[in-house]
Amino acid sequence: MRHRFFSRTVDELNAGFESATHRGRSEPGPGLLIIGAGMMGREHLRVAQLLGRARIAGIHDTHPQSVRLAADEYRHRCGEGLPIFNSLPDACASASVDAVIICTPNHTHRQILETVAASGKPVLLEKPMATTLQDAQAIVNLAASRSAFIQLGMQYRYKAQYVEAFHEVKVRKSLGAVKTISMAEYRPPFLDKVGQWNKFNRFSGGTLVEKCCHYFDLINLMAEARPVKVYASGGRAVNFLDFEQAGQASDIDDHAMVVIEYENAVRATFILNMFSQELYEEMVVSGPLGRLVASEEASFKPSTGSRARLQVEVAGHPDYDGRQLGYPAAIEQSGHYGATYFEHLALMDRLEGKAVDAATPEQALWSLVVASAAQHSIATGSPVDISKYCADQGLDL
Numbered sequence: 385m386r387h388r389f390f391s392r393t394v395d396e397l398n399a400g401f402e403s404a405t406h407r408g409r410s411e412p413g414p415g416l417l418i419i420g421a422g423m424m425g426r427e428h429l430r431v432a433q434l435l436g437r438a439r440i441a442g443i444h445d446t447h448p449q450s451v452r453l454a455a456d457e458y459r460h461r462c463g464e465g466l467p468i469f470n471s472l473p474d475a476c477a478s479a480s481v482d483a484v485i486i487c488t489p490n491h492t493h494r495q496i497l498e499t500v501a502a503s504g505k506p507v508l509l510e511k512p513m514a515t516t517l518q519d520a521q522a523i524v525n526l527a528a529s530r531s532a533f534i535q536l537g538m539q540y541r542y543k544a545q546y547v548e549a550f551h552e553v554k555v556r557k558s559l560g561a562v563k564t565i566s567m568a569e570y571r572p573p574f575l576d577k578v579g580q581w582n583k584f585n586r587f588s589g590g591t592l593v594e595k596c597c598h599y600f601d602l603i604n605l606m607a608e609a610r611p612v613k614v615y616a617s618g619g620r621a622v623n624f625l626d627f628e629q630a631g632q633a634s635d636i637d638d639h640a641m642v643v644i645e646y647e648n649a650v651r652a653t654f655i656l657n658m659f660s661q662e663l664y665e666e667m668v669v670s671g672p673l674g675r676l677v678a679s680e681e682a683s684f685k686p687s688t689g690s691r692a693r694l695q696v697e698v699a700g701h702p703d704y705d706g707r708q709l710g711y712p713a714a715i716e717q718s719g720h721y722g723a724t725y726f727e728h729l730a731l732m733d734r735l736e737g738k739a740v741d742a743a744t745p746e747q748a749l750w751s752l753v754v755a756s757a758a759q760h761s762i763a764t765g766s767p768v769d770i771s772k773y774c775a776d777q778g779l780d781l
């Protein structure tokens with residue numbers, strides 16, 4: 385499994401901000417259709433408008449309140465009405481639509497993608513690509529059978545601290561060969577969603593699939609090899625223990641500890657805790673020359689920015705004692721501390737035929753393999769042999 389690694393630094397990305405943001409340019413740009421105008425769909429709308437390289441061709445959503453909110457926000461930002469499509473096939477077929485962003489709940493991704501794919505248009509599909517490995521494999525197969533691309537919405541790779549971490553480790557080779565990777569995420573419980581789909585494993589795919597595919601993608605990229613064994617412990621300690629909807633009790637986990645072994649002998653850990661007050665995530669990478677710590681402190685409190693930091697504990701390294709990182713405030717505030725903005729930049733570049741480093745369907749599938757195997761390990765109490773697990777699931781890897 386070879387990956388395309390990021391050769392750019394945060395300073396280079398920041399320097400490109402002005403040239404990348406073409407507000408007021410005369411040509412209209414490609415038309416974007418956003419399917420699902422909930423929290424993430426509205427973030428995509430906001431970011432696309434900030435970047436200004438695309439037209440908003442419209443949105444499609446089955447929930448009137450989401451449509452209303454998106455239309456209100458859109459009018460507030462640009463003073464214009466947001467085109468609304470009531471039918472998904474009509475929206476996909478519209479001549480005004482050049483590319484489609486799918487940001488509906490996880491369990492709907494495969495079916496909606498299949499309808500969109502019939503239009504032959506390029507797609508940005510939100511993470512996780514699917515709730516089951518079988519659906520994820522079907523999406524990989526679909527992507528391989530069409531000429532228009534499917535980009536996956538795992539944009540954490542564009543967070544400032546990980547851009548710099550990949551550059552240090554993969555381009556500057558500051559640590560020597562990677563030996564161990566430890567990631568952790570501490571955060572508050574899952575937020576409210578339309579229909580509360582994220583409180584149920586059958587809609588979200590499970591907590592490690594829904595949320596942590598981002599982190600397994602980053603760990604897989606950093607390990608630069610295939611996972612061979614996963615074991616995990618986790619469960620439900622605090623969150624949504626009494627939550628019920630239509631007589632169904634919430635069944636999602638709120639904490640987990642995962643160990644991953646890779647075929648190149650890299651070992652990794654991942655810790656999830658979802659009953660913290662504030663957000664904190666961290667990646668620690670070690671090699672023979674030293675240790676790198678990439679971290680981010682953030683908050684759901686309004687107007688609280690993130691504090692991203694990189695420390696490279698290698699003798700003589702200028703960042704031995706650490707330094708703060710970040711993007712311009714307009715980018716950081718547009719969503720996910722700027723990561724979504726750079727995902728859109730990649731989408732626009734790709735629509736112009738340029739090579740980009742956004743997540744591929746195969747990379748998204750591998751993030752789900754780790755997540756799904758970890759959930760299986762939690763359920764069975766046993767380590768999971770990835771080859772056997774994938775074969776049992778009918779995956780063609």
Ligand SMILES: NC(=O)c1ccc[n+]([C@@H]2O[C@H](COP(=O)([O-])OP(=O)(O)OC[C@H]3O[C@@H](n4cnc5c(N)ncnc54)[C@H](O)[C@@H]3O)[C@@H](O)[C@H]2O)c1
Nearest residue numbers: 420421422423424445446447450487488490510511577578
């Ligand atoms: N990349 C990221 O960092 C990130 C962050 C948050 C959410 N997401 C992903 O984005 C997706 C949406 O999450 P969200 O937080 O916006 O959820 P949400 O509940 O806020 O919004 C989902 C929207 O989809 C609409 N919808 C549901 N079924 C539909 C259908 N069949 N056709 C059209 N619209 C439909 C709902 O009415 C709702 O407005 C999920 O896959 C989620 O995992 C990704």
